[in-house]
Amino acid sequence: MKKIIALSICALLGSVVGYFCAPIASVAMLQSTDPETFYGSSLALYKNTVVCDCNDRPPSESLQELSRYLSTLQTAKAKNQNSKVLSQEIGLTYVRLSRVEEKLNHQFQADEDMKHGQVELASLGWKDVTKSHLRSLVAQLDSQYKPVEHSGQVGVTTAISTK
């Protein structure tokens, strides 16, 4: 009887441990079977935290966050040199950094960052990489930036016109 109880306890503990290990196992499985989606979504979530909160943070904190984000992007780019998605993100991050540097009155660094952003975006075939355009574009993008959501909105042609 004691043995059966002991085995049952082991079975129960095993089930509980297995149940709680499942999320970790899922992450490992996704990482190995679909690395593009896994790393892409991780980057998207990271961007979400950096860009989304940028507007409310003090510039010095934004600067740190954006610098860390840029460094992550550059590390990823070193491994995927042909990635245009990463190039665009790097370019836009430089422009964001430049805006923050300007707020902190670091004009020289702001100009340097803007130049890096312009070079990166021009290499992607962007037609207008003037400072004023990039600044207003990024301001526009950041003002609309929202966490990932699925409203499932549809509405045929009116939706195409207004989404």
Place this chain on the structure above:
Amino acid sequence: MKVLKTLLFCSACGLVFLLLAVFSCAIRVKYSALPKLRASSASSYARFLEGYSFLQYNQAGAEQGKTALLVYLGELRKIQNEKIEYPEKSLHFDSALTYLRLYRLELVASDSTKAEEYLSLAQNEFLMLGQKKISTESLIKAIEKREIDEARIYNGDKGVMGPVVELKP
């Protein structure tokens, strides 16, 4: 002998623990954790690519725009083909919009056959949404209007850029 029996019993307990752990983990991974993770990852990544493809389409040349839109469309198709959990309405709507943008780019490239093909694919996506068949004229007008709005928003006072400017009405 008693020590051996105890050792054997402990091994049996360990084996039962491991087997049940693997079993419950596998069941949860297969039916719950992995599909949910796949769905949320696909959703985040698709939104990320949506932003990238839109900016390439709106800010760069026709070729770069087309390449980016096809990358995004590839991800949407993958979600569809692998039956990854994703809001169906968003999936069809986003696919339709991407086809319409590709239609505009093919018009710029003067490839009317490809353009028509994309237009009809966009129509199909709307049909899959359960909408009545929308005329091609309405779709063309709607995407033109949307592009003008987007050009105004993202390109400021300079007016229309991107493929629209190269289209002769």
